[in-house]
Amino acid sequence: MNGKRAVIIGGSVGGLFAGNFLIKHGWTVDIVEQAQANLASRGTGIARHDELEAIFKELGIPPDDTVGVDVNGRTAFDRTGAIISHFDLTQRLGAWNRVFQPLYDAFPKARYHNGARMEHLETNGDISTITTTDGRKFEADVVIGADGFRSSVRKIVAPEIDPSYSGYVAWRGVSQEANLSEEFRANVFHHYAFLFMRSSLLIGYPMAGEDGSIEPGGRRYNYLWYYPAPGQQLTDILTDTGGKVHDYGIPPPLMQPEHVEAVRANAKRDMPASFHDAINMADTTIVQPIYDVLSQRITFGNVALIGDAAFVARPHVGVGVLKAGQDAVALTKALAECETVPAAMARYENERLLAGQRSVWHGRDLGSFIERGLDRPEDDPNYNLPPERAIKISGRPVEHMFEQGL
Numbered sequence: 001m002n003g004k005r006a007v008i009i010g011g012s013v014g015g016l017f018a019g020n021f022l023i024k025h026g027w028t029v030d031i032v033e034q035a036q037a038n039l040a041s042r043g044t045g046i047a048r049h050d051e052l053e054a055i056f057k058e059l060g061i062p063p064d065d066t067v068g069v070d071v072n073g074r075t076a077f078d079r080t081g082a083i084i085s086h087f088d089l090t091q092r093l094g095a096w097n098r099v100f101q102p103l104y105d106a107f108p109k110a111r112y113h114n115g116a117r118m119e120h121l122e123t124n125g126d127i128s129t130i131t132t133t134d135g136r137k138f139e140a141d142v143v144i145g146a147d148g149f150r151s152s153v154r155k156i157v158a159p160e161i162d163p164s165y166s167g168y169v170a171w172r173g174v175s176q177e178a179n180l181s182e183e184f185r186a187n188v189f190h191h192y193a194f195l196f197m198r199s200s201l202l203i204g205y206p207m208a209g210e211d212g213s214i215e216p217g218g219r220r221y222n223y224l225w226y227y228p229a230p231g232q233q234l235t236d237i238l239t240d241t242g243g244k245v246h247d248y249g250i251p252p253p254l255m256q257p258e259h260v261e262a263v264r265a266n267a268k269r270d271m272p273a274s275f276h277d278a279i280n281m282a283d284t285t286i287v288q289p290i291y292d293v294l295s296q297r298i299t300f301g302n303v304a305l306i307g308d309a310a311f312v313a314r315p316h317v318g319v320g321v322l323k324a325g326q327d328a329v330a331l332t333k334a335l336a337e338c339e340t341v342p343a344a345m346a347r348y349e350n351e352r353l354l355a356g357q358r359s360v361w362h363g364r365d366l367g368s369f370i371e372r373g374l375d376r377p378e379d380d381p382n383y384n385l386p387p388e389r390a391i392k393i394s395g396r397p398v399e400h401m402f403e404q405g406l
């Protein structure tokens with residue numbers, strides 16, 4: 001199918017993985033991205049996996065040992081701050097911009113259309129026409145919806161699939177290493193830490209500095225704290241200082257200060273003092289409501305969904321970026337190797353539908369004790385989640401669990 005045209009909606013990591021691979025396979029590709037600004041500035045930490053490095057290698061993006069801070073495993077702490085378990089697993093903890101930027105640099109800029117929001121998608125099964133809010137029109141043999149968890153493409157092709165709220169949020173923040181206390185740096189900073197508390201869980205780890213530094217003193221600390229926020233509480237958190245409710249997520253500067261103060265007060269009450277810096281020294285406090293997106297199909301004629309548009313597993317699984325890459329590899333290989341678009345779509349769905357569903361189910365299991373308000377993850381014996389097992393099976397591709405009998 002060399003020479004065919006694809007339009008990709010969404011120019012984040014999933015869209016760029018797919019776009020770069022399709023260009024390698026001889027396709028003509030346009031990426032339509034609604035954001036005006038470069039997406040590299042999203043400041044979050046990304047735990048990297050060997051499979052992600054392999055995808056970069058396949059794209060011809062050279063390995064780079066400076067993309068993250070290496071840790072030697074995960075450490076579980078109980079609510080008093082005592083270490084209760086450790087699991088050896090070398091991992092590199094990187095940052096969003098070190099994933100996004102090389103993918104963006106590799107893609108031809110003339111075909112990356114910033115500030116273009118897809119508004120209409122019409123398809124006759126063979127050719128699709130996309131119209132953007134700024135009046136641009138694109139025709140394509142294949143449309144790839146890589147437009148994230150609130151996907152506009154999914155709303156058109158599968159309006160019945162809606163994100164479902166888990167009942168809890170992740171409070172997140174990043175601190176500069178230099179601002180953290182001696183005690184925190186000595187006892188907590190270097191761990192990939194899982195702090196188990198009543199119906200809540202904090203994950204924290206070191207990451208590279210804003211300038212990419214992985215040297216002591218120039219790094220940062222990233223935390224996310226899963227915390228219950230049932231219905232009305234979530235609405236309150238998402239209501240800005242002017243009374244407007246921001247469905248799905250509120251920009252940090254608009255959040256009512258009392259919610260940030262409540263996070264600090266809860267930390268003081270629920271967390272051992274050794275962890276307080278993670279919350280109190282963070283530059284900003286971000287809230288991420290935790291949703292599941294569980295699709296029953298990911299291809300619709302000549303339209304395919306990848307990444308978060310197809311499935312969103314809770315961050316306990318920690319492989320959103322990798323999954324976007326794996327979806328992109330599977331789809332673009334199928335388009336390169338099959339003789340027709342329908343054959344490629346069938347192969348892609350066959351390869352990635354169950355994998356996506358499994359990661360959503362896995363995330364639900366890992367977060368079940370928070371969702372259900374249980375004191376500890378091991379309190380429901382059906383899930384078999386004592387902390388020593390939880391730290392082994394969190395933050396990893398689901399396939400690892402099957403391969404390694406975890």
Ligand SMILES: Cc1cc2nc3c(=O)[nH]c(=O)nc-3n(C[C@H](O)[C@H](O)[C@H](O)COP(=O)(O)OP(=O)(O)OC[C@H]3O[C@@H](n4cnc5c(N)ncnc54)[C@H](O)[C@@H]3O)c2cc1C
Pocket residue numbers: 009010011012013014015032033034035039044045046047116117118119146147148149150151152153172288306307308309315318319320321322324
């Ligand atoms: C705070 C936070 C922290 C995270 N931490 C991690 C982590 O540590 N590890 C990990 O693996 N994953 C993490 N994730 C998840 C990860 O970021 C996502 O899984 C990943 O970005 C999915 O990539 P994507 O390309 O499918 O979607 P997205 O990155 O969501 O990108 C979708 C893109 O589509 C664009 N778009 C949407 N609608 C339209 C439209 N109509 N027209 C044009 N463009 C449109 C958006 O502007 C956006 O750029 C985190 C997510 C968040 C929010």
